[in-house]
Amino acid sequence: MELTIQLKSLADKIIQLKDKIETEESTKHAFVLPFINMLGYDAFNPLEVVPEFTADIGLKKGEKVDYAIFQSGEPILIVECKSWKENLSVHSSQLFRYFHVTKTRFALLTNGIQYQFYTDLDEKNKMDQKPFLEFDIINLKENSIIEIAKFHKSSFNVDHILNNASALKYTKEIKKEINDELENPSNDFIKLFANKVYAGRLTEKVMEEFKMLVQKAFNQFINEKINDRLNAALNKETIKQQEEKTEPIEEASKVVTSDEELEAYRIVVAILRRKIPVNRIVPRDTQSYFGILLDDNNRKPLCRLHLNGTKKYLGLFNENKIEIKHHIQSIDDIYQFEKELLETVGAYEGK
Known part of the structure; x- marks a missing residue:
């Protein structure tokens, strides 16, 4: 609960200040360091948070990642920061280079608003192309807060995070595919349902009709599910209010x-x-x-x-x-x- 309140407070602060933050360095100090502090690490203790951590790559010396978070003398998370105005999608290759020369299993790329956590699920000691955890701190979902809490100093456990990272990564990808299919159904998706309910030949015209029907059916299905949940919650609240009726007011x-x-x-x-x-x-x-x-x-x-x-x-x-x-x-x-x-x-x- 405390972490949820802290994250909400930081989100409010970002909304108020971001238009006044002009540089990458300001983004680090105003947005990223408070996030690191929320995870229980002392940003002013060089045994826990090392700024400008050296990550030399082969003959290329002087390469530095913005922060490395340490526990028991070993780096557990490297953090590369960009200005809040930057698009993170063009910067993951830089973090990719740093990852394989450090001992950490986790890397974070952030602009103080968007956060992308990476690990090495596909090939050991080689950072995955896609993050296993990604969120916008201004629009945090409850399940994201649960995953953030796993990186807290008091509960950090490499094996626990890695065991769940694979499920997180593929769940995120599946949700993206579902969203894409709902917005623009593929022929395979349309055929999956059309073949179950239509006995005729799936001509181009029929497929076009079913594309609209599949989209409509799924939207109605989702809306009905949402309404069912809302009605159930409202009914529960009504029963609760009836149980808590006040005593009759005496004259x-x-x-x-x-x-x-x-x-x-x-x-x-x-x-x-x-x-x-x-x-x-x-x-x-x-x-x-x-x-x-x-x-x-x-x-x-x-x-x-x-x-x-x-x-x-x-x-x-x-x-x-x-x-x-x-x-x-x-x-x-x-x-x-x-x-x-x-x-x-x-x-x-x-x-």
Whole structure:
């Protein structure tokens, strides 16, 4: 979750700043180094991130790749950067040359917005022509974030990434082929479906008709699938809202909130605000008790104050949301139940 938030923050920063970034060097410092930091590597520690890493090629000396990320004294990822305005497709050959003279199994080509991760699936120690992972940081998909997380310092494992790299690479290629077929179906694709539903001879005219029908059928099929998912989500949300219906509002004339109840409520807020924002701690006064809810949700009671009788009680809730009343001499005794109140919040927040 933290990585997702960090990537979203960097994407917002890029959108705001990119038109003011003019050079490759500025792109490195404003966009690429923050990304490397997000992966858990200290860009200012030369034992982890080496700028201008030497990658001499044969007799050609002085060749340098922009960054090399190290772990346990070995390079695990080399990074070649370009200006955010550059098209990466014309620069992969440069990274290809660097790859086979280093010990790393992974290479990254980026302009700070587009990221292309390469490895050597086709031939060992020789960088593949196509990346196995490619994404646009401004338009990140959830599955891409999952793959990015695998390069984090805390979870980096060469074998795990390589085992999944092949599936990623070919899945990406298959998705591209599917997209191409949907936009402009090939004859083989059209015949695949026409032969299943049409008994006649597939003349040129018939093929032209089926090209339109195949495109139309697939678009309708995809739209129907999307609508089914949306309707299922909406129905689920409707059921949830019905389950969380608020208690009937009692007549205002029958509910009187005392100063003592308000003061007790402020004590509860003072305890819980260390874990959650104040606006999530919502009072709900009734004739029989003064309730305090999380997010104004009746299914998330934090506590109940029973202060209007001859004896005062603080009602707390166990893991089954069953109220257990605790006798208190005064509202100041609420501070003695600080741990229980914080644990109740933690249970709702999944912590």
